[in-house]
Amino acid sequence: MFWEKYSYSQIKSRVFEGLSRNTNYRTERILGIPATFLDTDIFYDDAAFLKDAPFLSVLIANPNHIGVHTFGDEHEDFFAGTQEIEKDLVKICAEEIFSAEPGSYDGYVASGGTEANIEALWIYRNYFMQERSAKPAEIAVIYSADTHYSIPKALNLLGLEGIEIPVDETTRAIRIHALELLVEKALADGCKHFIVNVNMSTTMFGSVDDIDTMTSFFDLLHLDYKLHVDGAYGGFIYPFVANESSFTFKNENITSFSIDGHKMLQAPYGTGIFLVRKNYLKYVCTNEAGYVKGKDFTLCGSRSGANAVCVWMILRIHGSAGWRVKMHQLIDRTTFICDKLDESGVVYYRNPQLNIVTIRSEYISPELARKYHLVPDSHHDPSWYKIVVMPHVRQGIIDDFLSELKYEQKKILS
Numbered sequence: 001m002f003w004e005k006y007s008y009s010q011i012k013s014r015v016f017e018g019l020s021r022n023t024n025y026r027t028e029r030i031l032g033i034p035a036t037f038l039d040t041d042i043f044y045d046d047a048a049f050l051k052d053a054p055f056l057s058v059l060i061a062n063p064n065h066i067g068v069h070t071f072g073d074e075h076e077d078f079f080a081g082t083q084e085i086e087k088d089l090v091k092i093c094a095e096e097i098f099s100a101e102p103g104s105y106d107g108y109v110a111s112g113g114t115e116a117n118i119e120a121l122w123i124y125r126n127y128f129m130q131e132r133s134a135k136p137a138e139i140a141v142i143y144s145a146d147t148h149y150s151i152p153k154a155l156n157l158l159g160l161e162g163i164e165i166p167v168d169e170t171t172r173a174i175r176i177h178a179l180e181l182l183v184e185k186a187l188a189d190g191c192k193h194f195i196v197n198v199n200m201s202t203t204m205f206g207s208v209d210d211i212d213t214m215t216s217f218f219d220l221l222h223l224d225y226k227l228h229v230d231g232a233y234g235g236f237i238y239p240f241v242a243n244e245s246s247f248t249f250k251n252e253n254i255t256s257f258s259i260d261g262h263k264m265l266q267a268p269y270g271t272g273i274f275l276v277r278k279n280y281l282k283y284v285c286t287n288e289a290g291y292v293k294g295k296d297f298t299l300c301g302s303r304s305g306a307n308a309v310c311v312w313m314i315l316r317i318h319g320s321a322g323w324r325v326k327m328h329q330l331i332d333r334t335t336f337i338c339d340k341l342d343e344s345g346v347v348y349y350r351n352p353q354l355n356i357v358t359i360r361s362e363y364i365s366p367e368l369a370r371k372y373h374l375v376p377d378s379h380h381d382p383s384w385y386k387i388v389v390m391p392h393v394r395q396g397i398i399d400d401f402l403s404e405l406k407y408e409q410k411k412i413l414s
Contacts, residue, residue, distance in 0.1 A: 001099075001324075004316075012054045018085050019057060019063075025037045025062075035064055037061060054309070055313060064076070068294075071106050074295075100248075105275055107274055110273065110303075112232070112260060112262065112270060112271070112272035114272070118150065118153070118157065119298065120255075122299065123276065124139075124195045130283060134192060138191055141154075141162045141195045141197065146202040148202070148230060166178050171207075172202070179217065195225065196215075196218070199234075200233075204375075208353070215253045218253075231259045235260065241353050255280065257275045258275075261314070266314065268307055330390070331352075333395070334357060337357055340406075344405065359374075359385050363409070365408055366382075
């Protein structure tokens with residue numbers, strides 16, 4: 001896992017070089033593009049500071065990265081300069097973080113993990129329908145009870161049935177026996193094909209599904225399945241702190257990943273990334289998009305080139321070594337919290353490779369949870385409250401919270 005760290009000067013030079021290769025709304029005779037630069041009554045394009053602000057300059061230039069730029073020569077070339085930066089971003093994520101072989105993948109910057117997850121299920125539904133002549137009723141999606149709500153949303157949109165697997169209340173692990181029974185029932189009911197969503201960190205708990213045990217079971221039954229990894233939360237932290245991981249493209253059972261830049265990377269919202277093996281995007285090609293050069297393979301269509309550039313800038317300013325250090329710092333801070341909770345006898349769940357701590361609700365008052373903006377698993381009847389140790393969570397805030405929590409525990413005991 002390595003990508004080079006760039007100086008800010010190198011980043012600025014690369015971004016402005018990319019912008020110079022894009023079509024310029026101001027200087028060229030453009031009659032056919034239904035877009036333009038950002039409204040100059042609000043966004044001044046002649047501000048002196050813009051010469052040192054590459055992201056803001058791209059934002060104002062407003063390049064559209066519609067389509068997917070990782071395969072073929074057929075794509076919109078109006079914004080080829082910044083599209084090349086997005087291609088380098090996708091390369092870093094696929095090859096360096098998830099160990100893909102060069103040229104073995106496609107990908108694009110989506111609006112977020114939700115879109116990327118829906119894109120995956122859309123691809124596999126169409127794959128089974130086109131390659132296996134499957135009916136929608138013969139396709140089922142397997143996912144754990146802790147899975148993000150984007151998967152049930154995708155089921156509703158795509159007209160697919162879901163198989164929700166219960167998890168252990170304490171370990172948050174999928175109940176394998178329940179998985180076996182539910183899959184056997186689905187087979188008996190006529191299901192022939194399966195789409196499997198595996199979590200590389202759930203949103204509420206930071207739990208990581210046991211992908212090897214699950215796929216061993218599927219392979220033992222010779223199931224026809226495609227597997228998608230939801231790494232929207234964990235994608236930019238788990239691979240950097242886990243000693244060993246089956247969550248890479250070296251695992252032949254995995255076909256696609258979703259990861260989010262607007263979580264751990266501190267990028268603007270709207271920077272999810274979808275990665276998939278070659279020859280799968282064709283199942284969602286929108287041939288009706290005849291006016292789009294190279295067609296469209298995405299759910300969202302038009303996309304912000306500035307967002308893609310921003311994620312690339314963040315990864316390049318840190319480099320792989322710098323990013324690993326930053327993620328380990330968050331893990332250390334999270335471990336500090338857990339050590340103090342252990343001393344106080346507070347029951348919680350935490351995956352040691354993630355920066356999420358989820359506390360049982362009986363150990364914390366609703367008032368204290370509200371004061372520190374802890375997120376409940378249910379706003380109506382919470383069983384858990386979640387802490388996420390992000391860069392803004394300073395040690396002083398942690399100390400204050402732990403002190404007040406300890407005071408509450410003393411009151412309960414007395």
